[in-house]
Amino acid sequence: xxxxxxxxxxxxxxxxxxxxxxxxxxxxxxxxxxxxxxxxxxxxxxxxxxxxxxxxxxxxxxxxxxxxxxxxxxxxxxxxxxxxxxxxxxxxxxxxxxxxxxxxxxxxxxxxxxxxxxxxxxxxxxxxxxxxxxxxxxxxxxxxxxxxxxxxxxxxxx
Amino acid sequence: xxxxxxxxxxxxxxxxxxxxxxxxxxxxxxxxxxxxxxxxxxxxxxxxxxxxxxxxxxxxxxxxxxxxxxxxxxxxxxxxxxxxxxxxxxxxxxxxxxxxxxxxxxxxxxxxxxxxxxxx
Numbered sequence: 632x633x634x635x636x637x638x639x640x641x642x643x644x645x646x647x648x649x650x651x652x653x654x655x656x657x658x659x660x661x662x663x664x665x666x667x668x669x670x671x672x673x674x675x676x677x678x679x680x681x682x683x684x685x686x687x688x689x690x691x692x693x694x695x696x697x698x699x700x701x702x703x704x705x706x707x708x709x710x711x712x713x714x715x716x717x718x719x720x721x722x723x724x725x726x727x728x729x730x731x732x733x734x735x736x737x738x739x740x741x742x743x744x745x746x747x748x749x750x751x752x753x754x755x756x757x758x759x760x761x762x763x764x765x766x767x768x769x770x771x772x773x774x775x776x777x778x779x780x781x782x783x784x785x786x787x788x789x
Numbered sequence: 790x791x792x793x794x795x796x797x798x799x800x801x802x803x804x805x806x807x808x809x810x811x812x813x814x815x816x817x818x819x820x821x822x823x824x825x826x827x828x829x830x831x832x833x834x835x836x837x838x839x840x841x842x843x844x845x846x847x848x849x850x851x852x853x854x855x856x857x858x859x860x861x862x863x864x865x866x867x868x869x870x871x872x873x874x875x876x877x878x879x880x881x882x883x884x885x886x887x888x889x890x891x892x893x894x895x896x897x898x899x900x901x902x903x904x905x906x907x908x909x
Contacts, residue, residue: 649862650846652870653822653823653871653872654843654846656822656823656824656869656870657822657824657827657842657843659869660824661824661842682839682841682842683841683842684841684842684844686843688843689843689846689847692846692847693846693847693850696847696851696854697850697854699854
C-alpha cells in the first residue's frame with residue numbers, strides 16, 4: 632500500500648493534471664448537490680465555486696506542497712553554489728593580499744637596504760672628509776711651527 | 790472557524806490543526822475522497838461547520854506528504870475518477886496524538902473562558 636502513497640509522481644505536468652481533475656470532481660459534485668436541492672442550474676456552478684474557493688489558488692497551493700522538496704532542494708543547490716563561489720573569491724582575495732603583503736615587505740626590506748647603504752656611504756664620506764680636515768689641520772700646524780722657527784714635528788701626532 | 794468562512798480566521802495554526810484532526814478522524818471511519826470528507830465534517834458537526842471546501846485539499850496533500858495518509862485513484866459508482874484517501878499506520882498514531890492535544894487545548898480554552906465568566 633506504500634506504493635499507492637507514492638502515486639503522487641513528481642512529474643509536474645502529470646501532477647498538475649491530477650490536481651485539476653481532483654478539484655474538478657469536487658466542484659462537479661458540489662454543483663450537482665446544489666441542483667438536486669433546488670438551485671437553478673445556471674447559478675449552481677458559480678455557487679459551487681463560491682463554496683469551494685478559488686480552484687486556481689488551491690491548485691497552486693497543492694502544487695507547492697507536492698514540489699516543496701524539489702523547490703527547497705533547488706534553492707539549497709543555488710545557495711551552496713553561491714557560497715562556494717564567494718568562498719573561492721574570498722580565497723583568491725586573501726591569497727592576492729598575502730602576496731601583496733609579501734611584496735610590500737620585500738620592498739620595505741629593499742628600501743631599508745638602500746637606506747642603510749646610503750647612510751653607510753654618507754658615514755664613509757664623513758669619515759673621509761674628517762681625515763682630510765685632520766690632515767689639513769696638521770699641515771697648518773706644521774706651517775705655523777715652521778714660521779715660528781721651531782722644529783717641525785717629525786713624528787705623527789699621537 | 791464556526792460558520793461559513795470564506796477565508797481562514799486570524800489564528801491559522803489552531804485552525805489548521807483542527808482541520809487536520811477532523812480529516813484524520815473522518816478517514817479513520819472510512820476511506821473517502823475530498824468531497825465526501827467535506828460532507829462528513831459538515832454532517833458530523835451538525836451543520837455548524839461549513840469550511841471553505843477547497844481548503845481541505847492543501848491539508849490532504851500536506852498530511853499525505855507527511856506520511857499520515859495514502860491515496861489512490863478509484864472510479865466512483867457514477868463512473869467518475871476520484872482520489873480516495875486512507876490513514877496509514879503513522880496516521881492512526883497521529884490521530885490519537887492530535888485528539889489528545891485537541892482535548893487539552895479545548896479544556897485550556899474552556900478554563901480561560903470560565904475564568905472570565907459571568908459578569909466580566
